[in-house]
Amino acid sequence: MQALDEYSAADLPTHERVYRALRDTILDGALAPGEALTLRGIADRLSVSMTPAREAVRRLVAERALEMTASGRILIPSPGPERLEELFTARRLLEPELARRAVRDNNKGLHSQMAAINTAMNRDMEGGDPVGYIRNNTSFHRVLYQAAEAPALLALVESVWLQTAPMMRRVYGRLGTGDLADYHEAALDALAAGDAEALAAAIEADVAQGRDLLRQAHT
C-alpha cells in the first residue's frame, strides 16, 4: 500500500486522497485478487476517520475496482475467465477508437514520451519489477489516449483497467519467455508515421495479446 502523503500536498478533500491512494495501489497490481480490506484498516493506515474511507471504498465499488459481499465485506475482485473475456472485449472495442483519435490530435511530444515509457517498461522487465512494469504499461496506453481528448471514453477504459489490474501480476511471469511480438514498437512506428489505422491495429493486437497471456495464466 502506498503512502497517503503522495497526494497530501494539493489540499484535496480527505476522501479524494484516500480514493487516489487506494486506486493507484489497485492499478499497480499490488493487491491480490480475493484479498480482503476493512474500513478501519484503511482509515488507520492513512490516519483518517472511517467516513472518508467509506466514501472512497464506495466509489471504487461503483467503478468495480472493489467488490462488496452482501454482508459488507470488501474484497479485491477475482474475475473469472468469462468476466475477463468481457473486459478485454471492451478494451478491444474502445481502445482502437481512442488510438485513432490520438493520431488525429497528435502533438509533437507524444511519441518521445511514449518511447521513454516503453524503454522504462523493458528495463522493469529485465530488472524484475512487476509493479513498475504494470504501472508503465498502463501509462503507455493512458498517455496515448489522453491525446485523444475524449475524457468520457477514457473514463470507461480506465474503469476496465481497474477491473483487470489485480490479475495482471500473474501475466508478468510469462513475459520473459521471449517469443512475444512487441506491439508497443509497432504502435510507436505507426504513431511516427501518422497512420491511424496501423496504430489502431497495433493497439488491438496488444490488447489481444494481453487477453491471451491472461487466459494461459489462468489455467
Place this chain on the structure above:
Amino acid sequence: MQALDEYSAADLPTHERVYRALRDTILDGALAPGEALTLRGIADRLSVSMTPAREAVRRLVAERALEMTASGRILIPSPGPERLEELFTARRLLEPELARRAVRDNNKGLHSQMAAINTAMNRDMEGGDPVGYIRNNTSFHRVLYQAAEAPALLALVESVWLQTAPMMRRVYGRLGTGDLADYHEAALDALAAGDAEALAAAIEADVAQGRDLLRQAHT
C-alpha cells in the same frame, strides 16, 4: 422524484435504496441538466440521514450520473456536444456487440417481451408521456442486452445511459414529426430471424438516430 417505498420491501441497506431511487429518477430523464441537488434535500425527502445520502451521491458521481463542483455542489450534468458525441460513440461501439451476443443466447420469451415494450413506447409517445417513453426505450435495450449475459459490458453501457439520460427529454419533442425510421421494428425482425448481424446493424442505426436527434435538439 420517486418514492423510496418502491425499494423498501426488500430490506436493502439504506444507502442502496437511496441510490436506486436517485438513479431511476435520473434514468427517467426526470431531472433537468444543470439542476442542483443537496444532501439534506435528498435525505429529508427520503427520510434518512445525511450519511446514506452522501454515499449514494458519491456512487452516482463515480458513475458520472451526477457531477460535483470543486466546492462540493451536486449537479445534474449538462454534457456539451463534444461529450455527447463521445458517449454515443461508446454506445455505437458497445451495444452492437451486446446485441450479437443476445442472439447467440436467445431464449424464447425475449422477442415477445421486447415487442410488448415497443408497443408501450408507441403508446407513450401518442399519449404524451415523456418519462414513460424514455423508461420504455431504456428497457427495450436493457432487456435485449441482459440476454447477452455479459454483466461487465452491460455495466459500461448503463453508465453511458446515465450520462445521456438528462438530455433525452429534449429529444422527445422531436419524435412526433413522423418521418423517423423505426429501427426497433427492424431489430425485432432481425431477432425473430436469428440474424445477429442484422440486429447489430439495427441497433447501431438506432443509436445513430438518437445521436442525430440530440444533435439537432442541441442547437
Place this chain on the structure above:
DNA sequence: TTCCGCTTTTTGTGATCACAAATTACGCTG
C-alpha cells in the same frame, strides 16, 4: 436601477458513537 459589501443561511466534510450482524476464536464433546 445596478453594483458592491456585509450579514445570514445553507451546504458539504470529517469525526465520533451506538448498534446489529457477521466473523473468528475457543473449548467442549464425541
Place this chain on the structure above:
DNA sequence: CAGCGTAATTTGTGATCACAAAAAGCGGAA
C-alpha cells in the same frame, strides 16, 4: 483428532454534531 455450539471480537451501517466555506439575501451608495 474432528465436529460443533457458544462467547468474544471485528466489521459495516446509519445517525448526529461541530466546523469552515460557499451561496444567498439584503441594504446602501453611485
